[in-house]
Amino acid sequence: MQITASTVSLTVDDVAASQTFFTTHLGYQEQAAADGFASLTRADAAVDIVLLRRGIEVLPAEQRDQHAGGLILAFTLTGLEAEEKRLRAEGVEITMPLREEPWGERLFQVTDPNGVIVQFVEWVTPAADSAEENV
Numbered sequence: 001m002q003i004t005a006s007t008v009s010l011t012v013d014d015v016a017a018s019q020t021f022f023t024t025h026l027g028y029q030e031q032a033a034a035d036g037f038a039s040l041t042r043a044d045a046a047v048d049i050v051l052l053r054r055g056i057e058v059l060p061a062e063q064r065d066q067h068a069g070g071l072i073l074a075f076t077l078t079g080l081e082a083e084e085k086r087l088r089a090e091g092v093e094i095t096m097p098l099r100e101e102p103w104g105e106r107l108f109q110v111t112d113p114n115g116v117i118v119q120f121v122e123w124v125t126p127a128a129d130s131a132e133e134n135v
Contacts, residue, residue, distance in 0.1 A: 007048040008073065011059070011066050012114035015051045021112040022049060025092050046075060072109075072117045080122035084108050100124070 012018050019038040022028040028040040028049065036053035055064050077083060084098050087110060095117070096109035106122045 005048060007050055008071075009050040009052060010071070010073075010114075010116055011052050011054050011056075011063070012116065013054050013067070014114055015053050017113035018051050018116060025087060025090055025110075026118070047073075049073075067115070072119050074119040074121055076121045076123070078122060080106050080108070080120060083120055 010018070015036060015038050019030065019033070019040065022040050023030065026042075028042055028046075031039040031041050031048075033039070036056040037058075038051045040049040040051070042048075052059065054067060057064070081098065084094065088094055092110050094108055095111045096107075096119075098106065098108040100106045104124050106124055107119055109117055109119045111117050
């Protein structure tokens with residue numbers, strides 16, 4: 001098997017609201033769209049996103065009413081603080097403030113209008129590891 005691209009499909013109540021959020025604030029572009037459907041992409045290594053309206057009949061019956069809850073869409077990037085500042089300036093609510101975990105993960109989160117959590121991550125060398133290396 002050779003995977004040529006990755007896509008995450010999110011079932012949401014308001015496709016247009018999520019589509020606007022991802023294209024306005026996160027640099028996605030529309031590849032295709034129809035009633036209850038949008039396919040979004042970026043030119044870099046980000047995963048493609050398909051948005052489907054909850055209840056849409058193209059989904060199997062047992063999946064139609066599911067929502068994209070419990071999912072965190074995570075993007076690893078550089079310049080984390082600058083991205084947080086940019087998003088805040090654009091009026092995006094930061095739903096989990098910028099923080100650094102002991103294992104070297106720096107992160108913050110935003111949430112789209114349908115409740116999809118988007119996490120931005122930048123990896124740094126943990127302070128404890130750096131101190132041990134210098135001993």
